[in-house]
Amino acid sequence: SHSFHVALLPGDGQGPKLASYVERTLNLIQHIRRDVSFNISTHDFGGAALTAGAGTSLPPSTLDSCRQSDATLICQCGDPRYGIKPEEGLLILRKELGASVNVRPVRFPSSQVVQQSAFRAEVVEQLDITFFRDLTGGIYYGTKQEAGEDGEAYDMTRYSRQTIQRLARLAGTYAMQFTPPKPVHSIDKANVMATSRLWRSVVTEIFSQEFPQVTLRHVLVDTASMLLASDPLSLNGVVLAENMFGDILSDQAGGILGSPDILASAAVSSLDRSSISPGIFEPLNLKPREKLVNPLGMIQAVGLMLELSLGLSAESDALSKAIRRTLDPVELIGSDTRTTDLGGTATADEFMDVLLHNLDYYLEAVNSAQL
Amino acid sequence: SHSFHVALLPGDGQGPKLASYVERTLNLIQHIRRDVSFNISTHDFGGAALTAGAGTSLPPSTLDSCRQSDATLICQCGDPRYGIKPEEGLLILRKELGASVNVRPVRFPSSQVVQQSAFRAEVVEQLDITFFRDLTGGIYYGTKQEAGEDGEAYDMTRYSRQTIQRLARLAGTYAMQFTPPKPVHSIDKANVMATSRLWRSVVTEIFSQEFPQVTLRHVLVDTASMLLASDPLSLNGVVLAENMFGDILSDQAGGILGSPDILASAAVSSLDRSSISPGIFEPLNLKPREKLVNPLGMIQAVGLMLELSLGLSAESDALSKAIRRTLDPVELIGSDTRTTDLGGTATADEFMDVLLHNLDYYLEAVNSAQL
């Protein structure tokens, strides 16, 4: 029997509501799967921590609990009343937990979602890109100077050989888990940036020495951005990028799905499936909303946690199946359980009720199969 | 009678072929419009200059001629045999000519092109974004350090109040030329970068003081990238961005059109339509090709030059009409004049022959209207 510590950070906006959905989901899993249990603790974070008087968006007690947990789940972050302070807490948390790589899968959870896309259905049904984005370096963490008297501001981006090596190895290891190995597209702006030239040479070296079976292609960031608009499938496989380019391109790819609330994002330091690898899991879009429309991104974050951090692949599979079933067309399942951003009429609560009902079913199926 | 000096820089790949199309186009205009004449001089540039033994991708004589011209046209740039040297010449040219703002209109030249897009037709037929991108600053021109022994590289991005003010004024002036004024979307990453925070505050100041009638919206670069994928029309109007963000987003927007060879890009220092404003004009995609498929981007660069630098709006209108006519469906014009990248069967030569035939017609129409 496994007991997992999960630190739950509701944060801003609709975060508390999303956190309650996470609890319901994990409670259901531990209820049905008797050998799995979750020890969930909830902590102040983001604007909510500032409102609670913590004086910081990442209180030391929150950081400590995340450090001691097997996984951290963040719901929303960025209360506009506090300027950039909430996001600062997020960036410090990522850094402190050593969550060096951001894994962002971009694929449709259900072909029913295709009709919400601005893209032609035939172009995107096959979309299947996994972004590997560095989270520890680049312009996010370089020296910066706010404009003063002289009216000049600057930001620095910096990369070291080791940082790039580590990320390239994680992407290569992941690509090799598939047969045939997934192709890797490495992003840079080597015709302009010194860090990009280092990036390109280190990535080339790692792949030729350690992953010769993986097809590696170097793509300029502007070309990648154009390809994701003109021919997204040409980047299917793994996209490997530094922090800022990965931020922009993965959001662009997510946008192909039409709703910002469908995908999730993981930050981990290793991809070892045989042991627990602590990580941070978030919906792709963390921005606080007025109203909660679609909790799917949050639930997908739970799925990524089960799969990548906790090694609970049967449970994560059951969750994926439950999501797909819940998004099935009205004609098939008798009621409209798609939320309004996906062209349906269901509220977030209604969606969750049906999702948990379906999850119950698929978890029981796992139990039966194991009898 | 006006005589214009045009510096023509064929550059690499298919550049010489494109340059010959430019000459045919300008010769036709001066032949039919007797009060307009072009003095075209051709100069070595890019990898071609290196091959010719100039020892640099931007020979001093080329730079001088561009300085003395009313406009510069670049065809292709980036012979891969010379690494980043050809692009270095391009960046120096932009800087030396003081071409501070890059104007990149993204709209379909003909609704016939819509079917080549990966996007649904109804989503993109109305696409109409004009990018205003800074060309003088940012990470392109900041201090950089290649990785040495220590295995660390860095790049610096820097912005000054004045640079941002100048760009914001150009974008505001342009937005005000329309009734109602076009909305302006200003791009930054103010939650992470100091330069972005300066950017946001200066842009806010200039628009509230000098262009209060213009609707200004601040959009984070990752959000903008997502919106261009999920709902491109929401960014219709002007998009105002620093050098790197403008590079990425304008290429993304261009990708919506399906072919990389449809659009053009202008670099100018002012937008005064009552006098000549020297500028640099290029196809959006400068990358050298093995084979010339579609010269449309180059011809659109000529159109931008006529309109923005030379003040020849009647001639630029005629060229737009000729392009639209040439892209009309086979059923209407009796032959397939679309190039293969647009789903047609025409060669670049065939496309140009019909285009010039149509241009002849529309230029004569201008003459008649002025009798």
Ligand SMILES: CC(C)[C@H](C(=O)O)[C@@H](O)C(=O)O
């Ligand atoms: C909130 C912001 C700082 C963050 C980032 O840029 O990393 C977000 O956009 C993300 O991608 O998770």
Ligand SMILES: CC(C)[C@H](C(=O)O)[C@@H](O)C(=O)O
């Ligand atoms: C060739 C390259 C240096 C250039 C740039 O990044 O500015 C190109 O991508 C462009 O946008 O004109």
